[in-house]
Amino acid sequence: MGDLQGLLESHGLMLVFLNVLAEQAGLPVPAYPMLFVAGALGMQDGGPSIGAVLAAVIAACLIADTAWYLAGKRLGQPMLRTVCRVSISPDSCIRQTQSVYLKLGPRSLLFAKLLPGAGALSTAMAGMTGTPYPLFLFYDALGSLVWAGGALLVGVVFSDFVDAILHAFSTYGHLAVLAALALFALFLAWRWWRRVHLLRRTRRIPxxxxxxxxxxxxxxxxxxxxxxxxxxxxxxxxxxxxxxxxxxxxxxxxxxxxxxxxxxxxxxxxxxxxxxxxxxxxxxxxxxxxxxxxxxxxxxxxxxxxxxxxxxxxxxxxxxxxxxx
Structure with a gap:
């Protein structure tokens, strides 16, 4: 994490942009840790300004989400099935995403990024349902602002705490990374076990x-x-x-x-x-x-x-x- 702080201080906006773009494109690269740090560094001299970081995040989100929107518009239901097959909970995400979007319409984009796995699916649903592109951009930009603004605000409010965590990671970096990876592996194993259990149970249905x-x-x-x-x-x-x-x-x-x-x-x-x-x-x-x-x-x-x-x-x-x- 100390390396992350140094990189943000020297190449902050570009790293934030690329990190968010990769996450919103569907890669397993979490952006929140970098946004927390960016928010904390925004309170220090030499750090990236909060406004510039927000602009970079919104631009990255709109680029990635436009791709999902066009894919949903062109491919339709097969697009949802493809995304759901690579998600952690593929068997229910189509139904849940359709339910939320069809009830709320493009307004669901205001909070979709806050729900695990719902961001890309909701933008694909916007394309599938023929949501006008300017309306989609409006709500998607607001949703990106809510999503990124919350993370940056946490970094600003708890900047001292974030600094302490960065210092701890610099001192015990390897152990911290191993602990984080172990927790993530346990989470995936738990979700996998739940899915296997559900599939075994439902296969007994004629x-x-x-x-x-x-x-x-x-x-x-x-x-x-x-x-x-x-x-x-x-x-x-x-x-x-x-x-x-x-x-x-x-x-x-x-x-x-x-x-x-x-x-x-x-x-x-x-x-x-x-x-x-x-x-x-x-x-x-x-x-x-x-x-x-x-x-x-x-x-x-x-x-x-x-x-x-x-x-x-x-x-x-x-x-x-x-x-x-």
């Missing part, structure tokens, strides 16, 4: 294939299909599916008999959200419940292979509001 679901539809015995994705009402869905909240589905099903056949689906890796709801329904007495294998993406893929026009598109063309016949 799956229904898309072919079997379509076969039942053709035979007129379609089960109750529940869509647990956090998405607006106008988004394409499996025909006949009912939208449910993962936490309140049991209340909605109170009028259905326990013998009802139910299929749940989502758009997350390993069908985890759908399997979690299916697990709760089975525990509540709905024994004939399945999670849809492959989820909505598998259904969409098979529809495309069969050359079937998406139901949402057909409904839109035939709806009176469209003005088309």
């Amino acid at each position: 799956r229904m294939t898309v072919d079997e679901l379509e076969r039942r539809r053709r035979n007129g015995v379609l089960p109750l299909v529940l869509d647990v994705r956090s998405a607006p009402a106008e988004i394409e869905r499996i025909p006949g599916a009912q939208v449910v909240d993962l936490d309140s589905a049991l209340q909605m099903l109170a009028s259905h008999p326990a013998t009802a056949e139910i299929v749940t689906y989502c758009a997350c890796p390993n069908e985890v959200s759908a399997a979690i709801l299916a697990e709760r329904l089975i525990a509540a007495g709905y024994a004939s419940t399945w999670a849809l294998a492959g989820g909505f993406d598998e259904w969409k893929r098979l529809q495309g292979e069969a050359g079937i026009e998406p139901p949402a598109a057909r409904d839109e063309l035939s709806s009176p509001a469209s003005g088309k016949s």
Whole structure:
């Protein structure tokens, strides 16, 4: 950390810019330690000014976030799946990110960077949902200001404490680095164990294939299909599916008999959200419940292979509001 202080004093703004740019681009390079130090050094003679540091941070965030925005706009849902596969909690981050952004819109960018793993996903969602670019830049710049300003403020307020930590790191540098790495490794191991435990548990939930679901539809015995994705009402869905909240589905099903056949689906890796709801329904007495294998993406893929026009598109063309016949 003593080296970090020396580097900041001589190449402060450039190092802050590159560090933030790398972190916001998705690399595992935390920027907060450098921002803490930059805030503390801003109170000393010769250190980078707080205003200049904020300008460098906002510029780096806007560059990286614009790339995520354009990728989300161009690639759509596959972009979210790609990002979630490399995150620490890939099985639920799509649903959670969609839920937050679709409820709050671009205003969620004001605090997205403060939530682990939500920054890049929220900017990709902005592109996916067609948020106007100037509006995106406005909220993203404010969110970057909140994110960086908090870290710099901590450095300013606790500048003496930061100086003491820097001195301790200079004296016991190798031991401190080893301790930090050990704590980070323990954190990753804990998150990995939780995910493995969740996957093992949800794999015990029975799956229904898309072919079997379509076969039942053709035979007129379609089960109750529940869509647990956090998405607006106008988004394409499996025909006949009912939208449910993962936490309140049991209340909605109170009028259905326990013998009802139910299929749940989502758009997350390993069908985890759908399997979690299916697990709760089975525990509540709905024994004939399945999670849809492959989820909505598998259904969409098979529809495309069969050359079937998406139901949402057909409904839109035939709806009176469209003005088309």
